[in-house]
Amino acid sequence: MANVAQFRVCPRTGLQxxxxxxxxxxxxxxxxxxxxxxxxxxALLVLLTRWQAVHIIDAENFYMVLTAHGLDMLAxxxxxxxxxxxxxxxxxxxxxxxxxxxxxWLGFWLMLIGAVANNVAVFRGDSSVMFTSYPPxxxxxxxxxxLILFAVxxxxxxxxxxxxxxxxxAEKTYEGSIPLVTFGALTAAIIAIFTIASGxxxxxxxxxxxxxxxxxxxxxxxxxxxxxxGHSSQQINVSAHVAxxxxxxxxxxxxxxxxxxxxxxxxxxxxxxLQLASAHHLLADPGLSTEWKVFNTxxxxxxxxxxxxxxxxxxxxxxxxxxxxxxxTKGLFEWIRKAPWGNPVFSGMFISLLGFGFLGGISxxxxxxxxxxxxxxxxxxxxxxxxxTVVVGTTLAFMSITYFLIPTLFNREMILPxxxxxxxYLFGLGMSVFCLAMMGAGTLGVPRRHxxxxxxxxxxxYEFPGTAWLMIAVFGISGLVxxxxxGAYILITVGSLLFGKKLDAGAYTAQRTVLKMPVATAMTGHxxxxxxxxxxxxxxxxxxxxxxxxxxxxxxxLSTVWGLx
Ligand code: HEM
Ligand SMILES: [Cu+2]
Numbered sequence: 328m329a330n331v332a333q334f335r336v337c338p339r340t341g342l343q344x345x346x347x348x349x350x351x352x353x354x355x356x357x358x359x360x361x362x363x364x365x366x367x368x369x370a371l372l373v374l375l376t377r378w379q380a381v382h383i384i385d386a387e388n389f390y391m392v393l394t395a396h397g398l399d400m401l402a403x404x405x406x407x408x409x410x411x412x413x414x415x416x417x418x419x420x421x422x423x424x425x426x427x428x429x430x431x432w433l434g435f436w437l438m439l440i441g442a443v444a445n446n447v448a449v450f451r452g453d454s455s456v457m458f459t460s461y462p463p464x465x466x467x468x469x470x471x472x473x474l475i476l477f478a479v480x481x482x483x484x485x486x487x488x489x490x491x492x493x494x495x496x497a498e499k500t501y502e503g504s505i506p507l508v509t510f511g512a513l514t515a516a517i518i519a520i521f522t523i524a525s526g527x528x529x530x531x532x533x534x535x536x537x538x539x540x541x542x543x544x545x546x547x548x549x550x551x552x553x554x555x556x557g558h559s560s561q562q563i564n565v566s567a568h569v570a571x572x573x574x575x576x577x578x579x580x581x582x583x584x585x586x587x588x589x590x591x592x593x594x595x596x597x598x599x600x601l602q603l604a605s606a607h608h609l610l611a612d613p614g615l616s617t618e619w620k621v622f623n624t625x626x627x628x629x630x631x632x633x634x635x636x637x638x639x640x641x642x643x644x645x646x647x648x649x650x651x652x653x654x655x656t657k658g659l660f661e662w663i664r665k666a667p668w669g670n671p672v673f674s675g676m677f678i679s680l681l682g683f684g685f686l687g688g689i690s691x692x693x694x695x696x697x698x699x700x701x702x703x704x705x706x707x708x709x710x711x712x713x714x715x716t717v718v719v720g721t722t723l724a725f726m727s728i729t730y731f732l733i734p735t736l737f738n739r740e741m742i743l744p745x746x747x748x749x750x751x752y753l754f755g756l757g758m759s760v761f762c763l764a765m766m767g768a769g770t771l772g773v774p775r776r777h778x779x780x781x782x783x784x785x786x787x788x789y790e791f792p793g794t795a796w797l798m799i800a801v802f803g804i805s806g807l808v809x810x811x812x813x814g815a816y817i818l819i820t821v822g823s824l825l826f827g828k829k830l831d832a833g834a835y836t837a838q839r840t841v842l843k844m845p846v847a848t849a850m851t852g853h854x855x856x857x858x859x860x861x862x863x864x865x866x867x868x869x870x871x872x873x874x875x876x877x878x879x880x881x882x883x884x885l886s887t888v889w890g891l892x
Contacts, residue, residue, distance in 0.1 A: 333424060334840070335833040337735050340578075341844025344736070346835060347428035348418035348491075352411045352736060354435060355484075356729070359407035360820055362442065363722075366399035367813045374810070377707075378803030379780060379796070386778040390455040393776065395446060397458030401717060402477065403442045408725050409515065409567050410438070410484040415736075416512035416570065417491035420851050422839055423500040426490030430483060437480030445473030457776065459553065462533060462544040471534035475527070482523045485516045500839065506851040507587055508577070511570025514594040515563045518601060522563060525555035547614050558605035562597055564717060565635065568679065568724035569594075572642045575676040575724075577849035578731055579667065582649035583856040585641045593641075596634035604628040607695040611704045617697070624695045632692060639684045640867050643677075647860040659862040675727030675751035682719030682759050687712060689874050690766060699881050702888065708769025715762040718809075723755050726816050733820065739827030747819050754812025760805035768798035770884070 333346050372392045375383040384392065418425045425431060447469060448454040454466035492513070495501060505513070529552040535541040573590070576582040584590045606623035609615055643663075650662035667673050690712040693699050703709065733741045741747060773780050773795050780799075782789055 332835045332837055334422075334838065335835045336840045336842060337738075338831050338833045339846075340735050341840070341842050341847035342419055342735060342850075343422045343840045343847070345418045345424045347431075348414050348425035349736065351425065351428065351431050351435065352414045352419075355407050355411035355414070356732070356736075357824075358435075358439060358442075359404050359411065359725075360817060362399045362403035362407060363813070364817050365446075366396055366404055367810065367817070369393075369396035369399065370806075370813075371810050372396075374803065374806040376778065377780075377799075378806070379799055381803065382779075387452075387455075389778045390457070390776075391449060391452055394455050394457050395449045398445060398449070399442075400722075401458060402445075402474075405564055405717070405721060405725075406477075406481055407438065407442075409519075409563065410434075410481065412567055412571070412725075413484060413488040413512055413516060414491075416509045417488050417495065420506055420509050421492070421495035421501045423491055423495035423498060426487055426494045431487040434480040434483030434487065437483065438477050439480075441473045441475070441477030441480060443473070444469050444476065448473060459557065460533070461553070462536065462546055462549050466537060468534060468537040471530055471537055475530055475534060478523045478526050478530070481519065485519050485523075488512070488516050501851070503853055506853070507584055507590055508570050508574045508850055510591055511566055511573060511594055514597055515566035515570065517598055518559055518563045518566060521602070522556055522559035525552060525559065529553050529556065547612060550609060550612060551615075554605040554608040555602060558608060559601055561713075561716065562601040562604075562631070564721040566594065566597055568683075568721040569635075569638045569642075571724045571728050572638065572676055572680060573645075574850055575672055575727060575731070576642055576645050576649070577852075578846055579670065579673045579676075580646050580649040581845060581849040582645040583849075583852065583854050585644045585648065585858050585860065586855045587853060588855070589637060590641055593634040593637040596630050600628060600630040600634075604631055604695065607700070610695075610697050610700040620697050624697060628695065629692075632688070635684070635688060639680060639688070639870070640863060642680060643866065644858065644860040644863040645856055647863050648856040651859070659865055662862060669748050671747045671751050672727050672730045674748075675723050675730075675755065678751055678755035678759075679720055679723040679727065682715055682723070682755060682762075683721075684870060685873060686759060686762050686766075687716035687720055689877050690715065692874070693878060693881050699885060702881065702885055703766075703769050705775060706769035707765045707773045707775045709775050711762045711765030711769055714758060714765070719755055719758045719762065723751060723758075726754065727751065729816070729820055733823045733827065734830055737824055737827075738830045738832040739823045740830055741819060742822045742827050743815075743819050746815050750812055750815045750819065752812075753815060754809050757805050757808030757810075757812055761802055761809055764798045764802035764805060768795050768802065771795040771798070773799065 334343055336343050369392050372384055373389070373396050375381045376389050414425060414431070417423065448467045449470065451467065454470040456464045456466045456470070460466055460470070492505065529549060532541055533544055533549065536544045573584065603623045606620055607628070610620055610624065646666070647662045650666065655662040655665050694703060694712060730741060730747060733739055769775070771792055771794060773791060780791070
């Protein structure tokens with residue numbers, strides 16, 4: 328066995344790192360943060376242009392910058408970080424060596440080359456086709472090739488993850504079934520394989536079309552297959568960030584899930600029902616029947632929503648049970664009032680959970696209803712919704728766990744702890760207001776992806792109500808606050824890796840650890856904590872009331888825009 332001096336145990340947490348897994352987790356995380364930096368600078372430019380009072384860049388560059396912003400954020404920042412999470416959840420949490428490290432490196436290089444190639448194509452200026460790259464809009468062939476290489480690299484990462492699960496089982500590195508957090512990562516990996524296959528089915532012909540070997544790509548066919556990829560990839564993000572929520576509940580509180588079985592079933596619901604929801608991106612498309620749209624978006628799709636609601640209930644519930652166990656039992660809410668709100672690992676995770684549920688979840692179900700979708704289709708409401716899910720939800724969850732990884736994985740003390748305390752609030756609350764303002768402006772009809780919402784000089788001018796302009800101003804200001812929060816995250820993480828005080832890493836040995844320390848034990852343990860969480864149930868009722876009310880308000884609004892008599 329090639330286990331010579333391959334493992335070290337983190338002296339602060341008891342987590343055990345395999346040397347090659349550790350390096351791969353690090354390089355993937357660093358690549359992710361670099362993508363976030365580039366995407367963040369572009370976010371500033373997009374924001375300052377969409378904010379009509381500033382309107383900083385011209386039309387041609389706007390679409391180029393918007394394309395690069397979407398890809399650097401939603402593809403490269405998120406997916407590099409997810410590969411790091413997959414290796415952590417397999418090798419580290421199962422105390423196993425990583426299967427085939429060389430192949431994992433191949434995957435990393437393919438992802439890196441693909442991401443760079445795709446960015447080069449965009450910044451050359453002939454591939455401003457937006458994140459969705461719908462034909463007949465043409466991009467340079469390098470654009471599609473870059474995406475394909477990146478996807479192949481990510482697919483390799485998923486297989487290395489699965490291989491590591493097999494190795495860990497064969498070498499009996501853990502007892503019983505895999506931990507819940509690893510199970511969440513497994514869900515993400517399974518969905519990723521389906522997703523990447525769908526991406527290949529549509530992007531390879533489109534690449535051939537860009538070279539000239541295929542004469543025609545049918546736009547409706549493209550959209551249908553592309554969304555099997557585009558929507559499913561969001562379900563990867565959800566599975567991954569929910570796994571991170573459970574991990575953080577264990578790290579910060581030593582919390583056990585309320586019911587491990589229920590949580591596992593909820594993850595499985597994602598795998599079973601996510602594809603149907605892809606239809607919610609096609610609700611305004613001609614050529615697809617109403618029956619097909621209504622069935623796919625209104626019945627089984629809600630089982631994926633149910634899964635998220637279960638996690639949204641059981642994660643804070645688990646925290647409540649753990650806190651009550653520590654003696655915070657006064658009233659309904661002492662457990663949450665006395666939670667460590669100054670610890671960014673916790674505060675970021677909790678804002679992520681609330682923002683994802685209240686803003687992203689409720690608006691998503693509203694938009695997924697065929698009739699209501701017509702109210703906001705192709706308006707700035709849409710990016711309002713998805714910034715609530717992928718930015719407040721996924722991105723902020725990933726930021727929170729980074730603060731845990733700096734001392735554990737990178738063995739550095741975090742710099743600027745005072746700023747770190749505020750970072751989740753700046754980013755999370757700034758982004759939440761930003762999303763709400765976009766949704767407000769979108770409800771009033773302000774379009775998305777449009778360089779000039781005044782439609783100056785157009786043949787059919789349109790006046791938006793004054794409130795829309797107010798919303799756009801709120802959007803600009805809160806977006807800036809979020810960008811300051813995002814900048815703080817990058818400053819703290821990069822600064823800590825470069826200048827943070829070096830911490831004891833623990834020596835590399837050939838042995839696997841038998842040491843049981845609280846953090847490692849909480850993250851990998853089994854068992855259920857029970858459902859005695861009255862405070863969380865009050866939250867759940869508030870959520871339900873908000874949900875019903877908002878849904879009703881939109882039906883009411885629909886009745887007023889459609890003059891039937
Ligand atoms: C402070 C951070 C951010 C700000 C201020 C910001 C701002 C914006 C703005 C103003 C738009 C254009 C909306 C429109 O007119 O259609 C946009 C689009 C977009 N953003 Fe962000 N964003 C941020 C972070 C993120 C992150 C972290 C992600 C992904 C994880 C993301 C993903 C996207 C995507 C996919 C688009 C759509 C691109 C397209 O239409 O092709 N953004 N963002
Ligand atoms: Cu979707």
